[in-house]
Amino acid sequence: MKYKKIFVVSPPFYSHFNPLLVLAKSFQEQGAQVTVGCSIEFKEQILKENFAFYEIDISSNKNTGTSEDTVQPDTERMRLEEFFESTKKGAVETLITQSRHRKADMLYNPQELIDKIKAIDDSMDVDLYVVDILSYSVTLSLYFLGVPFVTFCPPHPNTIPRDGRYFNVPKSWPEAITVDEEDLKKLKQVSTQTQQEFTEVFNNIISENKSIKKISNAFSLVSEIAVIYNYFDFNNIEKSEENPKELFIGNSFQAVALDEEWMEKIATKEKKIMISLGTFLSNRKDVLEKLILSARESHPDALLIVSAGSHSEELQKYSSPNTIIEGFIPQVALMQYVDTVLFHGGCNTLTEAMYHGKEMVILPFSSDQFNIAYDIEKHNLGRVLDPNNFSQLELAKALAELEETSKDNLRYWRNVSRDRGADYAVKKILEIE
Template identity: 35%
Template sequence: MESSAVARGRPPRVVVVSPPFVSHAQPLSVLAGALAREGADVVLASGPSFEGFAARAGVGFVPLTVTRNANTGVARSTRQAPGEAERLEEFLDSTRRGAVSALLTQSRHRGRDMLADPEGTLAALRALDARLRPDWYVVDQLSYPVTLALHCLGLRYATFCPGHPTYVPPSEDVRFGVPYAWPREIRPGEDRLEELRAAAGAVETAFTRRFAEVARVHAPEAPPPGRAFALASPHAVAFAYPEFPWLPDHPESGPSLLYGGHCGPAAEPDPGPGWKEVVGRLRAGHDRLVLIALGTFLSARDDVLALLVEGLRSRVPGAAAIVAAGDRAAALSALAGPGVHVEATVPQRWLLGKVDAMVHHGGNNSFTECLASGTPALVLPFSSDQFAIAHDAERAGAARCADPSRLDGRSAGEALRRLLDDPPPGVGRWSRWVRRRGPAWTARGLIREMSGVGDPRSAAPAAPCVR
């Protein structure tokens, strides 16, 4: 069926919906800009703090609140809803006890907050749709209330998966919240895995029941939403991830799957003379330079950051480091010196073109940015999909991995020395693969797949798109 936009002879009007988390809003805004450059009329809908992302992408913006949580760049410094700061501290503490403890804590939190206000989200999406009348939406896979609302309203949407592809579970035996595979040094014992599977299964059962209740009350005529964590677009799912051949297969009868590899801008803007001076100073006295950044949440693990610096100094002569320390920058200021520069935040993508290696937490953005830049990495996974990403990075020969809960100065230093002296061999191959795709490739694929999907609404004239 021909799309309404094509039938009316105008570009498709697309609303990209992002949760208020910088690690999600950033790639989604990049995708929004790519859709606009491919000819779509695009609006980014997210928390008010992210209007600047839309401006930089050259697209429209509307404020939309879909969760009580938020992260505008450094999680602990972001103003949170009551109780959220305590939950963040509980999560950070759980990461000190190892993989299963962190994942169990996340499972408990997930059971309480992933569908906190489905009726409010449904009302907000209905009002936004009546105002903008887009041809279709792009929604973050982890914005479950938004996906459910679009399903209940019968609106066309494509799914954007910002993390590991198993965030869209391809089969019943892949359970959300349980890594489909583990890096060599971290796989837990079978008893702990069974505990994790049971907890994740209980949350999914309850969450699926809640999905069904909301749909039954608010959209009794709509198809049942089915398995909650697997609810995604029936038309197209875009993964900001490489198409590794060992990933679990999705059903052939499902949506088109677009593996874009990476969803970041081609290059980070010039950070100015200050950062150029920092890199120049460190390079002048050292023959190798390492970037250490554990993401917007896990920068709070200042104990791990300190161990990494200690290990680098003691085991890797002639190496220097730049450390992204979030709100722990002041506390870690004693680490700074001739070979170590500590800042709250860093221009990560720009620095990846200047360093010899990176240490990161296995977040999808850092992983794919390292691939895109051809930077070898040491991955220290703490939570979420980071264990699955660490496994893939290790299997692809693009990174080495270590268990952050068992790290000390000696093991950290040895891991960094090995990374620098003997870089993993697959970085170049997968770097070339990632650079062949990217946001423009994904945008073209989404427009192609969604252009043939008929509009389930009446063909009433569309309202002007807000800029």
């Protein structure tokens, strides 16, 4: 086996931690000795999965469940509020806000992290590190120290800008999201500035080590061994033999059985619709409310299952025998039992829905969600709506049109997802036939 001791560095974000943990488990099952480094809030879960735990903070921003409930420093909470407000103004305003926040929340103490990772490397004799694409300071540290690592990309592959592309600017937009040319120009300017600032910080540090090259774009700095995408190879770009490998795994979640209490709750022959906006965007109570009322109007007999985050109590007025509203739902376990998923276009929910071949309506707000929504629309795998401007009639139309989506395409990608998963990438990297 090529690498025996693996150190997985996870950001303290629930939506990135979980897929990374599945990847770590796959390394462990193939015979590697795995340590998971993360902040203290995740220690219990890491130990429960029988990994060695190493405490390391790599971000001042944390999301350990729903973002509003996570204890945050005041500056982080202010940035979160600013982000939520920007989502109400539309796609470009949201992406500009996110781009401006990047330096503050994702370039965390690079000099200190270099020292911490050097200490890990000196004491633990690590053969290979696994780093999340959004952990920019960790990637910089590993590159600076010249140690072998692989890059894990849980969001859309375009999160890593290829030549001539802009960081945090969608390559293509779904039809429902209209973008003004002037606004797009402004977004590209902000993106360019953020990219330059990040790259300058990287190169100032890199220049202290004369044996490594300066870089042209900090956001494109990835492993020379392999990049693992928790996504689908829609554009046929996979490279699985020569390095750097580009490996598409289709899913990185662990199957969970649904408990009896929930089985009783969902026992109906009627259509089942899940509404989930993810750990961050469940903050948008107005959109959740509109989705509940609109779906109820067009499908009065359907069973609605709503993940409402911290707004669960306020939305209880809409609960009924066929409307379940909970702060947290066992989404992974529930997915196989629902018919349709209305969601924000987050990669985890997408891969879970695709694995089970579910009907999808995507309402993208931010980040990579526009790229994901575009892919689903382009391949006729679902429908896309503007979360800020959809009407009840538009949702009804989108739900009706799901009958016209390509069942052959969905079946094909569902089968790809089931054939792959984390084991596919891990075997390629460890060179296990």
